[in-house]
Amino acid sequence: MKDKFLINIVPGDTFLHKLSGSTKVRLFVVLLVFITMSFDLRLILPVFVLTLIGVISAKPNWKQVKVIMSVVIFFNLLNIFLFYVANPTVGEYWCNQLTIIGQLNNYFVFPVETFWYLFVRLIKMLTNFMVSLWFITTITPSEFAAGLYSLGVPYKVCTVVSLGFRYIPDIARDYENIKISMQLRGVEMDAKRTKISERLKQMVLILVPLIITSFDRVQTIANGMDLRGYGRNKKRTYYCEHESTNADKIFQFLTLLLFIFSIGYIMGVNIWPPQTNMWCPIDWR
Amino acid sequence: MKKSLGSLLLGKWDTPTVVAVAIGAALFGVLMNYGSITVFTNTRLTTAMLVPVIVGGLFGALPAAVACFFGNVFADLLGGWGYWFDWSTGNAVLGFLVGMLPVYGANIKEGKFDVKHAVIFAVIAVLANMVAFGVVTPIMTVLLYGGELTITFMQSFAASLSNITVLILAGIPLLYALAKRYAKGTNLSRE
Numbered sequence: 001m002k003d004k005f006l007i008n009i010v011p012g013d014t015f016l017h018k019l020s021g022s023t024k025v026r027l028f029v030v031l032l033v034f035i036t037m038s039f040d041l042r043l044i045l046p047v048f049v050l051t052l053i054g055v056i057s058a059k060p061n062w063k064q065v066k067v068i069m070s071v072v073i074f075f076n077l078l079n080i081f082l083f084y085v086a087n088p089t090v091g092e093y094w095c096n097q098l099t100i101i102g103q104l105n106n107y108f109v110f111p112v113e114t115f116w117y118l119f120v121r122l123i124k125m126l127t128n129f130m131v132s133l134w135f136i137t138t139i140t141p142s143e144f145a146a147g148l149y150s151l152g153v154p155y156k157v158c159t160v161v162s163l164g165f166r167y168i169p170d171i172a173r174d175y176e177n178i179k180i181s182m183q184l185r186g187v188e189m190d191a192k193r194t195k196i197s198e199r200l201k202q203m204v205l206i207l208v209p210l211i212i213t214s215f216d217r218v219q220t221i222a223n224g225m226d227l228r229g230y231g232r233n234k235k236r237t238y239y240c241e242h243e244s245t246n247a248d249k250i251f252q253f254l255t256l257l258l259f260i261f262s263i264g265y266i267m268g269v270n271i272w273p274p275q276t277n278m279w280c281p282i283d284w285r
Numbered sequence: 286m287k288k289s290l291g292s293l294l295l296g297k298w299d300t301p302t303v304v305a306v307a308i309g310a311a312l313f314g315v316l317m318n319y320g321s322i323t324v325f326t327n328t329r330l331t332t333a334m335l336v337p338v339i340v341g342g343l344f345g346a347l348p349a350a351v352a353c354f355f356g357n358v359f360a361d362l363l364g365g366w367g368y369w370f371d372w373s374t375g376n377a378v379l380g381f382l383v384g385m386l387p388v389y390g391a392n393i394k395e396g397k398f399d400v401k402h403a404v405i406f407a408v409i410a411v412l413a414n415m416v417a418f419g420v421v422t423p424i425m426t427v428l429l430y431g432g433e434l435t436i437t438f439m440q441s442f443a444a445s446l447s448n449i450t451v452l453i454l455a456g457i458p459l460l461y462a463l464a465k466r467y468a469k470g471t472n473l474s475r476e
Contacts, residue, residue: 036370086439132361132362136362156298156303157351159303159307160303160306160307160310160351160352160355161355162307163303163304163307163308163311164306164307164308164310164311164314164355164356164359165311165359167308167311168311168314168315168359170311171308171311171312171315172315172319175315175319203332204332204455204458204459207316207332207335207459208459208462210312211312211335211339211459212466214308214311214312215305215308215339215343217308218301218304218305218308219301221304221308222299222300222301222303222304225300225303225304226300230300231299231300231303
């Protein structure tokens with residue numbers, strides 16, 4: 001599990017790494033808005049390809065990426081399957097029509113529109129993942145906080161983000177250690193051999209020490225920060241935030257254009273008239 | 286020392302609070318990914334729900350809400366199932382309501398938590414889930430993602446049930462344990 005975390009503490013040296021924190025955070029936020037706003041494959045696919053190129057150019061640790069990628073693809077496929085089981089005719093809502101090409105029984109029918117919707121949904125989820133992968137592999141927690149601060153977020157909230165980001169690997173390591181020591185004492189953790197009620201009880205067994213060790217640290221960290229004068233002034237500057245380079249300026253300009261386009265799209269398509277369907281390439285009727 | 290309702294709700298944003306919210310959010314993110322059992326699509330029986338209980342009990346309602354919101358964003362960032370800000374907002378509302386412990390007098394830091402508080406906590410846990418996932422999340426889903434309410438309601442139902450289970454079955458014993466732990470060090474009175 002500890003190999004699954006991609007958060008880096010040390011800045012890297014590729015092109016995307018060298019962009020300033022505020023550029024990366026802006027681009028990330030706008031890309032999220034862009035991905036969230038539509039189920040239109042024509043808009044989603046280019047972002048998927050571009051972020052894929054971004055991830056490759058950032059030269060991440062492929063061994064880690066492969067593990068996390070296989071988990072993500074597995075869970076998304078499982079989710080898609082559950083979505084189908086929950087409502088096999090969900091495509092009718094999105095495409096305003098239903099073309100049934102076969103059926104198992106009266107409930108499990110196979111409409112083309114549902115499959116199209118689930119396919120677009122899968123691509124959308126994977127794009128979402130690529131956007132966050134690109135962001136996570138190129139940013140450090142302090143750059144993230146600096147970027148948020150440049151957007152006008154109060155710096156105590158920025159500290160929550162950077163500090164939380166910083167402590168995720170530590171807490172995950174503690175979780176793993178506690179789990180191993182519980183197993184050493186004979187607690188059965190295998191999902192196949194225990195019932196759900198048993199597993200809930202065992203989770204509490206892991207949780208109590210985890211919570212106590214995590215929150216015991218609070219006072220120590222807070223003292224350390226107070227000693228360094230944290231929270232005395234209203235404003236704050238960030239050591240990692242450098243002046244904008246030419247690349248930063250170009251990226252910020254492109255981000256602004258994308259932002260204006262997204263606002264226009266949300267105004268025009270999502271809010272009025274209310275969006276009730278998605279782009280379907282072929283009229284199957 | 287009587288505090289006003291407003292300061293109990295907002296919490297005092299000093300350095301320990303900032304650190305505790307950060308660690309709470311990180312804990313929420315980790316537990317959402319690893320300390321949970323999938324019960325329905327994108328919905329888990331998760332022990333992460335205990336984070337707002339602790340942060341709320343120790344620091345107040347708004348810190349619990351912030352911890353829940355960023356915790357959910359961290360979980361989405363790590364989990365790779367996409368960003369669902371409707372759920373993050375729902376979780377923030379849930380965190381706020383569940384974290385109102387100091388408002389009705391359950392002061393964990395001074396070891397105060399008895400049967401009366403446990404009953405109020407249980408009632409609020411049920412109501413908070415209904416408000417957060419029955420009202421706030423569907424509204425946000427319509428605003429942000431346009432429709433798809435059948436699945437959202439099914440998810441809300443499953444999520445509420447599993448959250449209520451975790452909050453009541455694990456949350457109350459945990460609060461008792463924490464209150465007992467803090468009570469040990471506090472038979473001193475301020476002069």
